[in-house]
Amino acid sequence: MELDELETRLDAAADRLARAARALPGLDPGSRPFGADGPGRLGELGRAMSTQFTAALDARDRAAGSAGSAVAHLGAGMRHAAAGYRDVDADRGGQSPAGGGA
Amino acid sequence: MDLLDRVYPPASDLLSRVDRALLSLGAPPGHPVWSVLRAVGASPADAVAHFVALDPGVLTEAARAVRTSTSEWHEIVAGLPRSIDSQGVAAEAYVNAWPGIATHLEDLAGGLDDTSAFLGAVADWMARSRRSLAGTLATCLGSQEALMLRAGELSGTSHAVIVSAADLGAQVLAMVSHCLDDGWQVRDRFATVLTEAGPVDRGPAPSVQSGHRIDVR
Numbered sequence: 001m002e003l004d005e006l007e008t009r010l011d012a013a014a015d016r017l018a019r020a021a022r023a024l025p026g027l028d029p030g031s032r033p034f035g036a037d038g039p040g041r042l043g044e045l046g047r048a049m050s051t052q053f054t055a056a057l058d059a060r061d062r063a064a065g066s067a068g069s070a071v072a073h074l075g076a077g078m079r080h081a082a083a084g085y086r087d088v089d090a091d092r093g094g095q096s097p098a099g100g101g102a
Numbered sequence: 103m104d105l106l107d108r109v110y111p112p113a114s115d116l117l118s119r120v121d122r123a124l125l126s127l128g129a130p131p132g133h134p135v136w137s138v139l140r141a142v143g144a145s146p147a148d149a150v151a152h153f154v155a156l157d158p159g160v161l162t163e164a165a166r167a168v169r170t171s172t173s174e175w176h177e178i179v180a181g182l183p184r185s186i187d188s189q190g191v192a193a194e195a196y197v198n199a200w201p202g203i204a205t206h207l208e209d210l211a212g213g214l215d216d217t218s219a220f221l222g223a224v225a226d227w228m229a230r231s232r233r234s235l236a237g238t239l240a241t242c243l244g245s246q247e248a249l250m251l252r253a254g255e256l257s258g259t260s261h262a263v264i265v266s267a268a269d270l271g272a273q274v275l276a277m278v279s280h281c282l283d284d285g286w287q288v289r290d291r292f293a294t295v296l297t298e299a300g301p302v303d304r305g306p307a308p309s310v311q312s313g314h315r316i317d318v319r
Contacts, residue, residue, distance in 0.1 A: 040143020056295035070302040081192030
């Protein structure tokens with residue numbers, strides 16, 4: 001695999017990560033199905049369950065953001081390297097394809 | 103439609119009578135209904151109505167949606183190569199960073215699996231509670247106390263009516279209290295879903311030797 005292709009795949013992965021992360025909050029059914037509006041200690045339990053679920057989704061959301069930025073950072077690095085190779089090729093008259101050794 | 107859905111309509115009138123008797127006539131001092139009333143913080147009719155309104159199916163469906171979303175993360179990991187043919191600083195940077203990113207994404211998928219399992223466990227708890235409560239209500243419906251309450255005049259001060267309402271209320275709320283304890287245990291057992299994944303390990307920086315050179319062919 002050459003750097004150009006890897007760069008493309010990393011960009012696609014970063015986009016997919018961002019989309020999947022954006023979809024996470026939509027998986028929360030809200031507090032009512034947990035019984036958060038119930039009376040007395042029943043409502044207390046429902047709210048605690050709902051809060052725990054929302055916090056778990058938030059934790060996954062942060063992890064997704066962290067993964068997304070790592071992949072995007074890696075993609076930027078590959079893009080930078082591939083551009084460098086292309087510049088060298090251009091200087092030499094385009095004899096070597098991007099993705100050559102460096 | 104589960105057992106509670108079937109038992110609740112005939113039981114709701116009895117529960118209303120229990121509530122009215124407890125509110126208007128009270129209960130004997132030291133009766134067990136007092137301690138379960140404090141533990142639950144709701145009247146028998148309100149507590150049962152709460153479980154009747156809970157629909158485990160909504161959370162089962164939400165659990166399925168969360169579980170389905172995890173495949174997305176696995177696919178993202180699978181879509182990235184472990185290594186590349188190129189050599190050099192960029193290739194080394196990629197190979198160094200790949201394990202950390204893959205591990206992070208796998209941990210993320212694992213965390214979502216746990217989150218889905220939590221939703222499933224809450225749905226199971228709801229279904230279990232509804233079954234238990236339905237059994238208790240069925241027992242109450244056929245009891246001597248129920249007969250007494252239906253026949254008795256709630257505005258009176260018949261000791262038998264007061265005790266019957268207190269007994270039935272205690273029986274229902276004891277089951278509700280048991281379901282509450284069960285629910286808190288489910289919630290505590292899945293406290294691990296809150297575990298945060300650490301930062302992504304991007305691996306060591308690629309090494310650039312002093313003699314490093316770019317071969318331009």
